[in-house]
Structures are given as C-alpha cells and as structure tokens.
Amino acid sequence: MSENIRENHRVSGFSKFDKQARRRWLLDHFLPGHDSGDFAFFDATNPDLQEVVDNFSENTLGNFPLPFGVAPNFLINGKVYAVPMVIEESSVVAAASSAAKYWLTRGGFEAEVIATEKLGQLHFRWGGHPDRRAALFPELERRLRHVTSGITARMETRGGGVRGMQWKHLPAVNEQCYQLLVRFGTGDSMGANFINTVLEAYATEIELWSSDSEQLNARERDLEVVMAILSNHTPNCTVRTWVRCPIEQMNLAGSGVDAADFVRRFCFAVDIARQDPYRAVTHNKGIMNGIDAVVLATGNDFRAVESAAHAFAAEGGTYRSLSRCRVVDGIFHFELTVPLALGTVGGLTRLHPLADIALDMLGRPSAEELMCVAAATGLAQNFAALRSLVTTGIQRGHMRMHLQNILSSLEATVTERKAATGFFDGRTVSHHGVRQYLEKLRG
Numbered sequence: 220m221s222e223n224i225r226e227n228h229r230v231s232g233f234s235k236f237d238k239q240a241r242r243r244w245l246l247d248h249f250l251p252g253h254d255s256g257d258f259a260f261f262d263a264t265n266p267d268l269q270e271v272v273d274n275f276s277e278n279t280l281g282n283f284p285l286p287f288g289v290a291p292n293f294l295i296n297g298k299v300y301a302v303p304m305v306i307e308e309s310s311v312v313a314a315a316s317s318a319a320k321y322w323l324t325r326g327g328f329e330a331e332v333i334a335t336e337k338l339g340q341l342h343f344r345w346g347g348h349p350d351r352r353a354a355l356f357p358e359l360e361r362r363l364r365h366v367t368s369g370i371t372a373r374m375e376t377r378g379g380g381v382r383g384m385q386w387k388h389l390p391a392v393n394e395q396c397y398q399l400l401v402r403f404g405t406g407d408s409m410g411a412n413f414i415n416t417v418l419e420a421y422a423t424e425i426e427l428w429s430s431d432s433e434q435l436n437a438r439e440r441d442l443e444v445v446m447a448i449l450s451n452h453t454p455n456c457t458v459r460t461w462v463r464c465p466i467e468q469m470n471l472a473g474s475g476v477d478a479a480d481f482v483r484r485f486c487f488a489v490d491i492a493r494q495d496p497y498r499a500v501t502h503n504k505g506i507m508n509g510i511d512a513v514v515l516a517t518g519n520d521f522r523a524v525e526s527a528a529h530a531f532a533a534e535g536g537t538y539r540s541l542s543r544c545r546v547v548d549g550i551f552h553f554e555l556t557v558p559l560a561l562g563t564v565g566g567l568t569r570l571h572p573l574a575d576i577a578l579d580m581l582g583r584p585s586a587e588e589l590m591c592v593a594a595a596t597g598l599a600q601n602f603a604a605l606r607s608l609v610t611t612g613i614q615r616g617h618m619r620m621h622l623q624n625i626l627s628s629l630e631a632t633v634t635e636r637k638a639a640t641g642f643f644d645g646r647t648v649s650h651h652g653v654r655q656y657l658e659k660l661r662g
C-alpha cells in the first residue's frame with residue numbers, strides 16, 4: 220500500500236458522521252466489494268429500537284448478533300429457573316442444560332451471597348507526613364460525607380451508600396502517594412457510575428479541604444488528585460454455590476463408568492486445577508463459559524466480571540481453580556466461590572430489550588439472586604466440562620454441536636445437513652472429515 224493510499228485511510232471528525240456516512244466511508248476506504256446492506260443485515264425493523272441500540276456505544280455501523288439461548292431445569296435454592304444465556308460457542312448451553320438436568324434429581328444447586336461490598340479509590344499526591352493522617356482524617360471524612368450526602372441519600376434508603384473509608388499511604392509508588400479507599404453498598408445496581416460520581420465529588424472536596432482547612436500547615440496544603448475510579452477487584456462481593464450428593468448417586472447413565480470411579484477421577488481433575496496454573500486457566504475458562512453467558516444475557520458488564528474473577532483466582536500469589544471438590548463421609552461436594560459485581564437495575568439491564576426479557580425470565584431477581592444464578596451456571600458448566608474430560612473426552616459432545624457450524628461454513632443444504640448429522644452420530648467430527656463427507660455426497 221502506498222503512502223498516498225494510507226493517507227486516504229485517515230479521517231478527522233468521523234465521530235460526527237451519521238450512520239449512513241460512517242457506512243459509506245468504511246465501504247469506500249476499507250471494504251471494496253461490500254455494500255451498505257451488509258451492515259444493515261441485522262438492523263431492527265423498529266427505528267426507535269435501532270436508535271436505542273446505536274446509542275449503547277459509539278461509531279456504530281450495525282448490529283452484531285449473538286445467540287440468545289436458555290438452559291432449563293436449573294434448581295437453585297429450591298427454585299427452578301430457566302437460565303438465559305448469550306454465547307457464541309457451541310456446546311456451552313447444552314453442557315449447562317445437561318448439568319442442570321443431572322442435578323435436578325440430586326438436590327440441585329445451593330448458593331449464598333457472602334458479601335456485596337464494592338470498592339472505590341481516590342489516588343492523590345500529598346506533601347504532609349503520613350503520621351498526621353490519624354489527626355486529620357475525622358475532619359476530612361466528615362466533609363467528604365457531607366458534600367455527597369445528596370448523592371448518597373437515595374442509595375442509603377436501599378441499604379447502600381458509603382460504608383466506610385480508609386486513608387492509605389502507598390510508599391511503594393512514592394513517598395507522597397496516598398489512596399482513599401472507599402467501601403460502598405450499591406443495592407441492586409452494579410454501581411460503577413454511582414461510585415464514580417461519589418469519588419469525583421470527593422476529588423473536588425479533598426482539594427478544597429487542602430486549600431481551606433485550618434488544621435493544615437503549608438506542606439500539608441500541597442495536595443493533588445491523580446484519579447478517582449471504582450476498583451473492579453471485588454473480593455468482598457462474592458457468592459458461593461455448591462452441589463452435593465452421596466457418591467453412589469453419581470452414576471452416569473449409559474456410560475458404563477462406575478460412580479465411585481467417576482467421582483475419584485473428577486476430584487483428581489479439580490485437584491490438578493487447584494495446583495497447576497496452566498490447567499487452572501482452562502478450568503476457570505470453563506466456569507466463565509457459564510457465568511459470562513448469564514452476565515451478557517442480563518446486560519451486565521462481562522469485562523468487570525472477568526477481571527474480578529481472575530484477580531480473585533490469583534489471590535495468594537498463584538493462579539488457582541475457582542472451584543474445589545471433596546468427598547466427606549461418602550458425600551461428593553463440589554463448590555465455587557467467585558466475585559460477581561452484578562446489577563439488575565442500571566446499565567443496560569433494562570435498556571436492552573433482550574436483557575429485559577432475560578431478567579423477566581428469571582422473575583426480576585435482586586442483584587443477590589442474580590449472583591446466585593450466574594454462579595450456579597458457572598459451576599454447572601464446570602461440572603459438565605469436567606464430566607466429559609474425565610470420561611468421554613471433550614470433543615465428542617463439543618464437536619457434535621460444532622458440526623452444525625462446520626456444515627454452515629461449508630454451505631451445506633438442509634438435506635446435506637440432515638444426512639451429515641446422521642452420519643456423524645457416534646463418529647469423530649473434524650473439519651476435514653466433514654468436508655470429505657460432503658464432497659462424496661455431492662459427487
């Protein structure tokens with residue numbers, strides 16, 4: 220590509236273009252051979268709804284659909300749920316459904332929210348001596364709470380608000396680095412915007428305090444706010460979920476695998492993931508298959524959930540599996556503890572029409588109830604994946620589902636699809652094998 224052409228690929232003011240102009244510019248500069256119908260393929264027929272979707276993010280060109288599915292038969296804390304799941308990967312919904320069905324007749328999933336505290340951080344540079352903090356903090360805290368009382372009042376009526384704060388010294392960054400660590404309750408919201416609003420009001424007030432407090436000497440007036448933002452590390456916003464049943468009931472119908480042998484191999488696999496980070500990352504990916512699908516379906520922030528989960532898995536310095544397994548007195552226990560900062564109000568939860576339906580499907584849960592459902596789906600997913608891994612291997616079930624994608628990529632007709640599905644039932648599926656089969660079929 221010549222310099223000239225590259226120059227033409229740059230653009231100024233793109234964010235001001237309307238959607239048609241954005242599409243046109245992309246077609247002219249980056250997508251020869253396409254037309255604007257390619258972007259419009261999944262546009263909503265209702266223009267008002269399309270506008271809502273366009274406003275979810277920026278520079279939008281079209282909609283990018285993902286399948287919206289459901290895993291029925293989830294018995295969680297004595298209530299049966301049909302769990303909404305949005306995911307692009309084959310066999311995840313099938314695996315969650317299969318594990319839900321398995322546990323439906325074995326007591327189901329139990330789940331309890333351990334804590335729901337979120338954190339926010341205000342970082343600042345301060346010229347005072349660290350030992351002066353104890354004397355200065357009461358006045359500062361009183362002023363910070365006072366200045367945000369209008370913002371926090373309604374959240375307090377929901378049992379949330381500012382739960383406490385600490386003034387920390389971070390000499391590892393540099394001698395003048397300080398952090399205000401604030402603990403929040405955010406009710407049924409994930410709370411990012413609430414927390415950030417409070418913290419930014421604190422940022423203004425702390426600078427004001429440094430300039431007008433009579434308690435401060437000249438050095439102590441040297442204060443500069445660096446940034447104010449929530450922390451996505453939420454080790455005190457966690458949920459625990461578990462399944463348990465006598466080993467003799469852990470039969471796998473039609474597999475020929477003995478229940479005790481299955482449990483022994485299953486626990487062995489979990490123990491490996493407790494110790495070996497390479498295995499733990501894959502193991503936890505399986506858990507997140509389930510959790511992310513529920514998080515996406517309900518319009519929650521999956522990046523926040525992902526980063527918090529992996530930080531939690533690495534607490535203590537070694538990355539470990541989030542789930543653990545044990546057998547006590549002939550009873551199989553399998554459990555998962557995971558941080559989940561979820562909301563059932565705010566963000567996209569009610570704005571996205573399918574997230575709204577997903578929450579209806581769950582019976583308009585509180586944030587705590589949604590934490591229980593998402594965690595149980597993660598544990599179910601983990602159970603199904605491990606059950607396959609230690610018995611048939613993952614490819615049998617996974618590739619059976621993925622077969623449909625391979626057939627789509629090879630543009631199989633309905634008749635070819637039907638024939639191939641029958642042919643590969645019980646046979647090993649591979650892209651090459653399916654291609655060969657279709658070539659033979661097509662003569």
Ligand SMILES: CC(C)(COP(=O)([O-])OP(=O)([O-])OC[C@H]1O[C@@H](n2cnc3c(N)ncnc32)[C@H](O)[C@@H]1OP(=O)([O-])[O-])[C@@H](O)C(=O)NCCC(=O)NCCSC(=O)C[C@@](C)(O)CC(=O)[O-]
Pocket residue numbers: 308309310311312313314315316317318320501502503504505506508600603604605607608613615616617620
């Ligand atoms: C795939 C299954 C469930 C098949 O398992 P199966 O026993 O052959 O299924 P089945 O045909 O006997 O059906 C039993 C039930 O499974 C569900 N089920 C079965 N098929 C479907 C389907 N088409 N659509 C929806 N649900 C399905 C459904 O609940 C069904 O009950 P029914 O509805 O008939 O009353 C099993 O092999 C399995 O659980 N495999 C694990 C798959 C998995 O974990 N996939 C994730 C991708 S791999 C990965 O990303 C993570 C991993 C594995 O690396 C993590 C790790 O290493 O730990």
Ligand SMILES: NC(=O)C1=CN([C@@H]2O[C@H](COP(=O)(O)OP(=O)(O)OC[C@H]3O[C@@H](n4cnc5c(N)ncnc54)[C@H](O)[C@@H]3O)[C@@H](O)[C@H]2O)C=CC1
Pocket residue numbers: 377405406407408409410411412413414415449451520523562564565566567
């Ligand atoms: N680092 C991060 O994770 C960041 C995430 N975000 C985004 O912020 C959004 C989530 O922020 P939120 O503050 O949760 O959403 P939001 O800004 O839509 O606010 C939720 C609001 O709903 C109101 N509300 C009504 N009923 C409530 C109830 N029962 N409980 C609690 N609040 C109730 C409250 O005023 C609350 O502040 C997500 O879209 C996320 O992606 C934004 C900035 C940073």
